[in-house]
Amino acid sequence: MTPANAAPGASSFDPGLILLAFAPVFLLTIxxxxxxxxxxxxxxxSFKDTVSNACLALMHQAxxxxxxxxxxxxVYSWTYSHGLRTVPETWWSFVLLLLLQDFLYYFFHRASHRVRWMWASxxxxxxxxxxxxxxxFRQSLTYPISGMWLFWIPLAWIGFTPDxxxxxxGLNLAFQxxxxxxxxxxxxxxxxFWRWLGQYVNTPSVHRVHHAKNPQYIDxxxxxxxTIWDRMFGSFVPEEDAPVFGITRQVHTHNPITLTFHEWRDMRADVFRDRDIRYLWKPPEWRSPRAAVTAEAMPLT
Structure with missing residues (x-):
């Protein structure tokens, strides 16, 4: 922690390194x-898939x-210093922070599936x-560009220190x-047991559904x-049929660069082809009304 945002007597551990601190546990588990x-x-x-995941993790962490x-x-430090108040650093306030951050994570994650700019990451x-x-480990280096960090600003504004x-x-992501x-x-x-536990906490069963492209499991x-947030906002589905993993428009490559930027490329192409900037904030499956006109205007080959 730095003097600008740390309470007296706080630890000198850099919280930005929390996932790296867990790396030995992650690697042993894999x-x-x-x-x-x-x-x-x-x-x-798959050897190629695992290597690709590792490369993407390194790019993401960097x-x-x-x-x-x-x-x-x-940004967090400025928000904290101009926020409502300073929340005391106690065990109960940290538990409260974890709860609030998990609540905000739900909306970040939902937006990441329903806003194409965020889906691109x-x-x-x-x-x-x-x-x-x-x-x-399979993460994108473009999360800072798509705005993941913006979702945590309210926590600093309420009075939780940036660190x-x-x-x-980091702890939320480590759990996942x-x-x-x-x-x-x-x-x-x-x-x-898994069905009972999944009513309250994210489990492998719950998350396999999230990664599936079966029509009933998408989004x-x-x-x-x-998982109480999913139940509150109507997005919870239990695992019943065997999940089929992947995305509906599958990208058949293990190239980390292609995996990182293919949706950014496609989104840009859609915006310029149909001259419709709404592609940036509409859902990934959305198509502009101009798309049909554009298609009709294209010469047959």
């Missing part, structure tokens, strides 16, 4: 899961670190046709690593930690 599936179902871990240093912490995470712990806000976000797995998928022995289960 290794154990890969070993488990090696003889049971080798297709769960981008996050750069933008945190460049501007994000400065988030689609990278959903583009894998596999599901294992390494899929959690606490960043720490809460462990819901990216097929372990226990549709296992009748534990189905009742469901946005929970970070608590």
């Amino acid at each position: 290794g154990a899961e890969a070993w488990y599936w090696r003889k049971r179902d080798p297709s769960v871990y 981008s996050d670190a750069f933008f945190l240093w460049l501007m994000i912490k400065t 988030h689609v990278t995470h959903h583009s894998s046709e596999g599901m294992n712990f390494s899929t959690a 606490w806000v960043i720490l809460a976000v 690593f462990f819901v990216h797995t097929r372990l226990g998928a549709l296992d009748s022995r534990y189905a009742g 469901r289960n946005y929970a970070g930690v608590l």
Whole structure:
């Protein structure tokens, strides 16, 4: 923590490094899961997909670190110093922060599926046709551009220190690593337990639904930690049919650059082709009324 936004006696640990601090646990978990599936179902871990996920994770972490240093912490610090009040740093206030951040995460995640500008970043995470712990690493370096960090500004304005806000976000994401797995998928022995737990907390079963492209599963289960938000806002669906992972317009490549920028490229092409800037904030499946006119005007080849 820095003197500008830290309480007296606060830890010197940089919360921006929280996910890196968890890296050994993440890597050991991936290794154990890969070993488990090696003889049971080798297709769960594709070598190319796993390498691609690792490359995307490194790119994402570098981008996050750069933008945190460049501007994000400065914005949070300014907001904190001009906010409502200073929230005391106690255990109960940190629990409150985790709850509020998880609430805001729900809306960030939902917007990331329903606003194309944000989907252009988030689609990278959903583009894998596999599901294992390494899929959690599959992130985009463009999240700072699409505006993920904007969703946490209210927390600083309320009075939580910027470092606490960043720490809460990191812990939420660290928790979500462990819901990216097929372990226990549709296992009748534990189905009742997972269904009960999923009513309250994000679980592998709940999150497999979120990653599926089955029509009944698309744009469901946005929970970070608590699924009560999905239930409150009508987006919860339990896992029943076996999920088919991926996106409806599948990108068949393991190239991290293509996986990062393909939707930005397509969005730009749609805006210029139909001369309609609404593509930036409309849902990913939306098409401009001008699209049909544009198609009719195109010469047949």
